[in-house]
Amino acid sequence: MSLTANGPASKSLPIQTKLFINNEFVSAKSGKTLTSINPVDGEPIEKVEVAGAEDIDIAVKAARKAFETWKDSDGSFRRDCLYRLGDLIELHEDRLAELESLDNGKPIAVAKAADINLCKRTYKYFAGWADKVLGNVVPVDGHNMCLTVKEPIG
Structure with a gap:
């Protein structure tokens, strides 16, 4: 309801x-x-x-x-999902700020500038990293090469 x-x-x-x-x-x-x-x-x-x-x-x-x-899911899908969350927060930031203000008593302007803005920026920041999972090439002895591959699990 x-x-x-x-x-x-x-x-x-x-x-x-x-x-x-x-x-x-x-x-x-x-x-x-x-x-x-x-x-x-x-x-x-x-x-x-x-x-x-x-x-x-x-x-x-x-x-x-x-x-x-x-x-x-691949990194580009994760990136798009997280970025979309940031976009949705931005689209509804006035309503979210009013709800946050109602719940905790802080001024709406502070809720919008601090809480809602930080939440939006956090989603968009981590969206930018979702498709940047890179490994390393590590020098080893002789004619060998060691590769590391990072595989996110969540």
Whole structure:
């Protein structure tokens, strides 16, 4: 279920309160929730689902299954995925900054300039390295050559 909460000096923002497992939003198996409190005024923001042991087991199984495909993907695919995440953060940076401000009480401008910007830049930075997995040629005795090949596992 998607609910709405009011941000500090902002419009109403839709907030997803379910768990995100296996590429979909799902309710917690236990039905437990946690009330997120606005640190500015002490008022409840929203109730969010709390993952229990069963939810965690399901999430870990889904992650292991997804890893099988991800680990065999080439660097350019990984690069494109990570860069796309950075692009999506940039596309939605105003909304993300408002949500971050609502959750932790810092000014929206600070959340946008620091937290959201750093998150976006981190994804784009590591995207740039995803297709740059290089080995080395190591000198050895005689007419021999030693090559190292790096193979990412995740």
